[in-house]
Amino acid sequence: MKTQKVRRKKDSIKADKRLKTKAKRLSVIVDEFLEVDIDRNKLSKDHEKTERLLNLLVDNLWEGKHSNTDFYWLYEDIPKSEIVSKCYERLSEFWAQFKRNLFDHREKILPLRAKLKSKEKSENIDSKIEEYSDNINDEQLYFISVKYHFEKQITVTFENDEIHFVQLGKDVVDAFIELINGLPASIFKKCKYENCKRCFILTSRHKKEFCCRNCASKWHQKQVQKTDPEGYRAYHRDYYQKRKELLKKRRMSSGENR
Ligand SMILES: [Zn+2]
Structure with missing residues (x-):
């Protein structure tokens, strides 16, 4: 009995660790690949960036199990930048x-369900919610359509007595689905700064609301502007004053040096 419990705990720690590393891999792909603009033409002239993005994909989507060269034998005659652009598209x-x-x-859906639940408690369902009430609590299905351009190919190796399926034959979308499958939906976040709304992934328990520091400071500045416009103006007056003085000092000191 006891050993079973211990084993179960060990298993859950293992599963937890696995999810964590998956979330980290996903976070890199989201931050540096999916949530940025990648221009096909520019990329074809930027070998350094092409190389970096390709490595990023191999490491995080295909877990870096194979050297880059393995990646190419599938698409031998296609330039690297074209592979990256195709994956991106x-x-x-x-x-x-x-x-x-x-x-x-x-x-x-979730707020509607919550609303319905609280209404149910008070047994006072209004007609608009009632419309949904038949199926709102059912499992909600969503559909994603994907075109498959690449031919699928599965390769297996038996080196060192280990059966290993070469994952690079897997289409980029399949690899991505495998990566995000089973992850908690709550780790997908939208940047709180309204002019940004970039998506990012929570990789630790630490509460994070913005995609980057830049957005966080912009949002806070806006908050100050809203709640304390006079303070905001004073802050900027102060800032420009200080800057002016600094520039003046610099000009003077450079004049002295002449
Ligand atoms: Zn942002």
Whole structure:
């Protein structure tokens, strides 16, 4: 009995660790690949960036199990930048739909369910919610359409007595689905700064509301502007005054040196 309990605990720690590393891998892909603009033409001239993005994908989508050269034998005659652009195009198409569904579920369906539940308690269901009440608590299905351009190929190796399926034959969307499958939906976040709304992934328990520091400071500045406009103006007056003095000092000291 006891050993079973211990084993179960060990298993859950193991599963927890696995999810954590998956979330970290996903976070890199989201921050540096999916939530940025990648221009096909520019990329074809930027070998350094192409190389970096390709490595990023191999490491995080295919877990870096194979050297980069293995990645190419599947698409031998295609330039590297073209592979990256293709992956970007296919993943972005999937990502846009996936995000829309996830945030729709969180922002529309879940509040509706909560509303319904509280109404049920008070047994005072209004007609608008009643419309939904038949199926709102059922499992909500979402659909994502994906085109498959690449031919699927599965390769297996038996080196060192280990059966290993070469994952690089897997289409980029399949690899991505495998990566996010089973992850908690709550780790997908939208940047709180309204002019940004970039998506990012929570990789620790630490509460994070913004995609980057830049957005956080912009949001806080805006808050100050809203709640304390006089303080905001005073802060900026102060800032410009200080800057002016600093520039003046610099000019003077450079004049002295002449
Ligand atoms: Zn942001």
